[in-house]
Amino acid sequence: xxxxxxxFPNQHWNLPHCGHRMVATWVSAEQSVPEYKSKWFAYRPEIxxxxxxxxxxxxxxxxxxxxxxxxxxxxxxxxxxxxxxxxLLYQEWAITGRIGLMAxxxxxxxxxxxxLIVVVLSTFVVSTMMLTPSFEEELExxxxxxxxxxxxxxxxxxxxxxxxxxxxxxHLPMLHLWxxxxxxxxxxxxxxxxxxxxRLRPMSRNALIVSLAVVSVLLAEVLILFNxxxxxxxxxxxxxxxxxxxxxxxxxxxxxxxxxxxIITGTVLVLIAMAIPIDHFPGLGALPAVAGAVLVLHAxxxxxxxxxxxxxxxxxxxxxxxxxxxxxxxxxxxxxxLYRASQVGPAPLSARALLAASAIVLAWLSYRFVECPWxxxxxxxxxxxxVASGLIMSASMxxxxxxxxxxxxxxxxRDDLVSRTSRDWPENRFACHYRGDEVFEVFPKPRCNSVPDxxxxxxxxxxxxxxAWQPIAWAIAQREGLAATSYTRDACPPVLDYxxxxxxxxxxxxxxxxxxxxxxxxxxxxDTLILTALWPNDLMGSNFKEKFESTVRLLAPxxxxxxxxxxxxxxxxxxxxxxxxxxxxxxxxxxxxxxVRSSALRQFLATLxxxxxxxxxxxxxxxxxxxxxxxxxxxxxxxxxxxNHVSSTAARxxxxxxxAR
Numbered sequence: 114x115x116x117x118x119x120x121f122p123n124q125h126w127n128l129p130h131c132g133h134r135m136v137a138t139w140v141s142a143e144q145s146v147p148e149y150k151s152k153w154f155a156y157r158p159e160i161x162x163x164x165x166x167x168x169x170x171x172x173x174x175x176x177x178x179x180x181x182x183x184x185x186x187x188x189x190x191x192x193x194x195x196x197x198x199x200x201l202l203y204q205e206w207a208i209t210g211r212i213g214l215m216a217x218x219x220x221x222x223x224x225x226x227x228x229l230i231v232v233v234l235s236t237f238v239v240s241t242m243m244l245t246p247s248f249e250e251e252l253e254x255x256x257x258x259x260x261x262x263x264x265x266x267x268x269x270x271x272x273x274x275x276x277x278x279x280x281x282x283x284h285l286p287m288l289h290l291w292x293x294x295x296x297x298x299x300x301x302x303x304x305x306x307x308x309x310x311x312r313l314r315p316m317s318r319n320a321l322i323v324s325l326a327v328v329s330v331l332l333a334e335v336l337i338l339f340n341x342x343x344x345x346x347x348x349x350x351x352x353x354x355x356x357x358x359x360x361x362x363x364x365x366x367x368x369x370x371x372x373x374x375x376i377i378t379g380t381v382l383v384l385i386a387m388a389i390p391i392d393h394f395p396g397l398g399a400l401p402a403v404a405g406a407v408l409v410l411h412a413x414x415x416x417x418x419x420x421x422x423x424x425x426x427x428x429x430x431x432x433x434x435x436x437x438x439x440x441x442x443x444x445x446x447x448x449x450x451l452y453r454a455s456q457v458g459p460a461p462l463s464a465r466a467l468l469a470a471s472a473i474v475l476a477w478l479s480y481r482f483v484e485c486p487w488x489x490x491x492x493x494x495x496x497x498x499x500v501a502s503g504l505i506m507s508a509s510m511x512x513x514x515x516x517x518x519x520x521x522x523x524x525x526x527r528d529d530l531v532s533r534t535s536r537d538w539p540e541n542r543f544a545c546h547y548r549g550d551e552v553f554e555v556f557p558k559p560r561c562n563s564v565p566d567x568x569x570x571x572x573x574x575x576x577x578x579x580x581a582w583q584p585i586a587w588a589i590a591q592r593e594g595l596a597a598t599s600y601t602r603d604a605c606p607p608v609l610d611y612x613x614x615x616x617x618x619x620x621x622x623x624x625x626x627x628x629x630x631x632x633x634x635x636x637x638x639x640d641t642l643i644l645t646a647l648w649p650n651d652l653m654g655s656n657f658k659e660k661f662e663s664t665v666r667l668l669a670p671x672x673x674x675x676x677x678x679x680x681x682x683x684x685x686x687x688x689x690x691x692x693x694x695x696x697x698x699x700x701x702x703x704x705x706x707x708x709v710r711s712s713a714l715r716q717f718l719a720t721l722x723x724x725x726x727x728x729x730x731x732x733x734x735x736x737x738x739x740x741x742x743x744x745x746x747x748x749x750x751x752x753x754x755x756x757n758h759v760s761s762t763a764a765r766x767x768x769x770x771x772x773a774r
Contacts (some may be wrong), residue, residue: 115327119445120121123772126742127357137613137709141145142231143313149181157413157427157428158426158432158435159376159409159419159423159426159427159429160196160197160435160439160469160740161426161431161432161434161435161436162195162425162426162427162428162431162432162435163189163193163380163383163406163409163410163426163435164190164193164435164438165426165430165431165432165433165434165435165438166186166189166380166383166384166387166431167186167187167190167193167383167438168186168190168289168434168435168438168441168442169186169434169444170183170185170186170189171183171186171187171442172469172472173446173469174186174341174387175289175445175446176445176465176468176469177451177460177465178462178465178466178469180237180387180388181388181389181390182386182387182388182389182390182391182748183387183388184277185386185394185399185401185402186190186387187292187346187663188354188395188399188402188403188406189383189403189405189406189497190232190292190438191292191295191296191351191354191355191358191403192354192355192358192403192406192407192410192659193358193406194296194355194358195356195357195358195362196358196359196361196362196410196414196765197358198300198359199301199307199358199359199362199363200362201217202304202307203307203311203362203363204218205307206307206311207681212304212307212308213496214304215496215497216496217300217304217495219497221297221300223427223487223488223489224484224488225293226487226507226763227487228439228443228479229261229262229290229293229465229485230262230272230439230482230506230507230567231479231483232443232444232447232479233258233261233262233287233290233646234513234514235447236258236274236286236287236447236451236585237254237255237258237514239447239451239609240254240286240451240454241254242454243312243454244311253273254287255272255295255514256269257269257270257273257285257287257720258287258514259289259514260287260294261293261294262467262507262508262514263508264293264294264295264297264298265290265293265298266287266290266294267294267295267346267347268346268347269291270282270285270288270291270346271291271342271343271345271346271347274288274342276341276345277291277342277345277346281348281755283449283450283453284450284453284454285450286446286450286608287445287446287447288446288450289442289443291346291448292350295346295347295348295351296355299351299352299355301346303355303356303359303540306631307359308449310322314500314592318363319360319363319364319591320362321360322363322562323358323360324468325352325353325665326352326353326356326357326360327353328350328394329350329351329352329356330353330397331349331757332349333350333351333353333395333396334393334396334397336350337393337394337396337716337736338616338617338719340550340600340617341550341616341619342550344395344396345394345395348468350395350396351395352379354395354399354403355404357403357407358406358407358410360597361407361410361411361414362414364411364414364415365413365415366414366415368415368416369416369543370415370416371416371418372411372412372413372415372416372417372418372419372420372423373412373418373419373420373422373423373534374423374719375408375411375412376408376409376412376419376420376423376426377420377422377639378408379406379407379408379409379410379411379412380405380409380422381405381406381761382401382402382404382405382408382580383402383406383409384399384405385401385405386401386402386405387402388468389747390514393529394443394769402572403624403642407425409480411557412676415671416496434473435472437476437477437479437480438475438476438478439480439484440471440475440477440479440480440483440484441473441476443473443479444472444474444476444479445468445469445472445476445561448468448471448472448475449465449468449469452464452468454690456690456694457690457691457694457696457699457700458685458686458688458696458699474607480572483641486699494744500725502627502666502722510539512636517536529766530692530749530751531692531693532749533762534688534689534692534751534754534760535689535754536581537751537754537760537761537762538760538761539580539581539583539584539599539761540582541561542580543714544558544560544760545558545561545601546559546577546580546601546602546603547601547602547605547626548602548603549602549603549604549615549619549622549623550618550622551602551622552622553622553625553626553629556626556629557598557600557633558604561598561599562597562598563586563587563590563591563596563597563598564590564595564596564597565606566598567595567596568637568638569596569597569598569637569639569642570590570593570595570596570597570599570638570639570640570641571586571589571590571595571596571597571639571640571641571642572598572599572600572639572642572643573585573598573599573601573642573643573645574595574599574600574601574607574630574634574642574643574644575605575606575607575644575646576601576603576604576605576606576646576647577601577603577604577647577758577760578646578647578757578759579599579601579607579643579645579646579756580601580760581754581759581760581761581764582643582764583599583601583645583679583764583766584761584764584765584766584768585676585678585767585771586599586641586643588765588768588769588772589643589676589772590641590767591640592772593641594642594741595640600626600630600633602622602623602626603624604619604647605622605623605626605646606646606647606657606661607627607630607644607645607646607650607664608623608627608657608660608661608664609624609627609628609631609660609663609664609667610624610627610658610660610663611623611624611627611657611660611661612653612656614654623705623718630772631664631667634668634671634672635671639671639672639673639702640672640673640674641672641673641674641675641676641682642668642674642675643671643675643676643677644675644676644677644678645677645678646713647757648679648718649681649714650680650710650711650714651711652713652714652717656675657693661721662721665721665725665728669725669727669728672727673727674727674729675725675728675729676726676731676761677691677718677728677730677731678723678727678731678733679714679715679718679719679730679731679733679734679735680711680715680733681720681736681737681757681759682707682738682743683702683756683757684700684701684743684745684756684757685698685699685700685701685702685706685756686699687753687755687756688700688745688746688751688752688753688754688755688756689751689754689755690746690758691745692746694749697744697746700744700745700756701742701743701744702741702742702743703739703741703742704734704738704739704742704743707734707738707743710732715732715734716732717760719732730772733767736767737752737763747763747766748766750762750763750766751763
């Protein structure tokens with residue numbers, strides 16, 4: 114999840130560690146310009162120490178080892194990256210009066226591509242060997258690998274996931290590479306933009322760059338309201354973090370000032386930001402981590418008097434983790450994700466700790482035998498040749514993994530229980546259901562009726578759980594010779610004027626959606642209306658009761674019959690994974706725990722239904738639970754396609770039993 118290029122020190126910063134040959138021309142240039150002495154190019158181990166804090170916080174966060182906001186390590190890396198790369202570009206400008214773009218991109222290729230390609234291809238191969246995904250999952254894995262190799266992984270994951278923090282994202286082995294895409298997109302434009310600023314507005318360069326940073330922050334805040342996934346994944350919303358590091362690089366350096374107050378304040382800010390999650394992320398919520406990193410870098414930039422904190426940051430253990438931080442970031446997430454995808458139930462502490470420790474060993478090997486050798490330039494290779502070779506190699510690898518995914522996708526669909534369960538949802542799921550962030554370009558969506566071109570008389574309304582229950586609406590309509598349709602939207606229960614707890618814009622979309630559905634119910638001759646959702650178990654924490662009672666009061670006179678489906682159990686792990694592992698107990702919950710947790714909710718729904726003659730409440734407990742447990746399987750079929758959405762097979766079996774009464 115964190116920006117890998119931010120982990121990428123330029124060659125000067127790694128001079129003591131990965132060889133000297135590649136900087137020979139820079140040293141001679143430096144010596145010829147007295148005002149840019151070695152202080153501009155000197156390796157500052159404190160920056161590797163700051164990298165160590167960032168990468169360890171992310172690893173500990175991903176391994177669930179007690180750092181609750183460790184994801185802000187990405188923001189720290191963005192700032193470091195902006196500082197180091199801008200330093201390199203600006204020193205070249207100051208010494209030579211120009212910036213060699215091809216040389217810059219050649220350094221990026223040399224620094225990034227080798228370890229990236231090794232990790233992506235290794236992860237892809239291991240994923241296909243270790244896991245037995247559906248063909249859709251195989252294609253998605255191939256697409257994510259290809260997108261990451263082409264540095265558009267952030268856009269892929271924005272479109273194809275429910276968000277970075279969505280629990281389902283924990284099993285995506287390429288997810289962390291989104292940040293590398295953000296940084297490389299930034300570096301595609303930043304050198305050109307910096308050249309323009311240095312040529313056209315050299316005296317006001319910092320003010321202009323800070324203005325651009327402010328615009329980026331404002332954009333991030335707006336996107337958080339309207340499209341949170343875009344705010345998280347897109348480069349323009351992260352631009353400010355990288356350029357603020359660049360602003361520090363453009364300030365006069367090497368002053369005889371005491372840097373201790375700044376480095377102490379900055380380090381404390383970073384550590385606090387990693388411990389305490391803040392809303393409005395990555396907008397103003399990222400500000401503490403960014404400000405802390407900026408303060409640390411400014412202290413290092415202007416001073417060598419850094420006290421105890423400076424000594425800690427440049428200590429051997431901190432520098433070690435800083436040096437391997439790129440490889441550590443690349444390797445740790447696939448290891449954790451593949452483990453989670455191949456096991457059922459929560460990963461034990463010992464396994465998570467062992468995986469994190471193993472990632473450190475693998476990162477050192479990768480740093481020593483992949484990163485370092487490639488940083489040394491081959492004098493026979495031109496910069497343009499290296500860039501072209503890197504792009505061709507990356508594109509070729511992307512093409513290869515896509516072909517593998519398409520090959521699997523075109524094979525006959527597997528018919529084993531695991532494969533059937535993993536896609537046991539309504540056929541029109543992706544065509545007719547609304548995502549939570551989806552705008553109303555069309556409402557209702559076309560061709561979503563059970564019988565085309567026939568007036569709808571049966572309607573199911575609710576969130577994604579209503580989508581899962583669509584077969585009951587189809588069954589009722591078929592028995593009575595009618596047509597049915599479904600109006601469903603993610604995280605949007607069928608409750609008018611109700612705050613679904615999501616971000617402002619998504620909550621407004623839900624309210625608008627429900628008003629549109631209600632207006633449809635009012636003007637159309639609906640015979641049967643089915644209401645269901647992931648009902649809240651905690652009836653005291655919101656105004657759900659009052660709002661739902663009001664909604665039912667308005668609906669009751671409008672339709673002949675209202676059917677209200679009660680809650681279903683929530684498995685401890687996804688049904689396909691438990692079936693594949695042969696460990697159904699890892700999914701099942703006890704009947705008593707489900708009944709206790711849902712007792713108040715079921716009582717409320719039953720009491721509400723009893724107030725209306727045309728209202729029927731269906732308690733689902735006996736169908737989904739036996740006397741002792743609420744299992745994942747029943748009579749040879751799965752009851753859910755994941756942990757909580759009822760499978761279409763289960764919905765059809767329940768519908769047959771309901772209609773046979």
